[in-house]
Amino acid sequence: xxxxxxxxxxxxxxxxxxxxxxxxxxxxxxxxxxxxxxxxxxxxxxxxxxxxxxxxxxxxxxxxxxxxxxxxxxxxxxxxxxxxxxxxxxxxxxxxxxxxxxxxxxxxxxxxxxxxxxxxxxxxxxxxxxxxxxxxxxxxxxx
Numbered sequence: 014x015x016x017x018x019x020x021x022x023x024x025x026x027x028x029x030x031x032x033x034x035x036x037x038x039x040x041x042x043x044x045x046x047x048x049x050x051x052x053x054x055x056x057x058x059x060x061x062x063x064x065x066x067x068x069x070x071x072x073x074x075x076x077x078x079x080x081x082x083x084x085x086x087x088x089x090x091x092x093x094x095x096x097x098x099x100x101x102x103x104x105x106x107x108x109x110x111x112x113x114x115x116x117x118x119x120x121x122x123x124x125x126x127x128x129x130x131x132x133x134x135x136x137x138x139x140x141x142x143x144x145x146x147x148x149x150x151x152x153x154x155x156x
Contacts, residue, residue: 019097025063033061039124046117055079055087057124075112091119
């Protein structure tokens with residue numbers, strides 16, 4: 014996997030674009046800190062969005078929102094972030110975001126790392142093919 018740092022002055026634009034491209038993608042949110050170790054805050058919840066707030070050109074917080082219903086909604090805020098990293102597969106698909114603050118790393122991983130242009134149609138097409146194949150298999154196995 015290849016990792017690249019996102020320059021601080023591009024965080025707002027990058028995160029807005031990233032959110033639009035990955036809205037609804039299933040993600041797992043992990044927090045890694047020296048005092049608590051690795052903690053999973055959310056598992057396979059749809060990404061709602063990631064936003065950066067700033068004041069006087071300094072990033073004050075990055076907020077990650079996951080889940081679609083009140084029962085599964087998770088909001089995680091990273092205060093005073095210092096670095097943002099994008100992890101990509103060898104094929105160039107976005108696999109994870111890592112956001113660092115003073116003593117905490119927040120990791121947002123996607124369940125399936127696909128290039129955004131491949132998401133529309135391919136996933137539906139494959140699942141439709143599986144249903145079609147299953148129904149044909151079950152028909153052919155019945156006497």
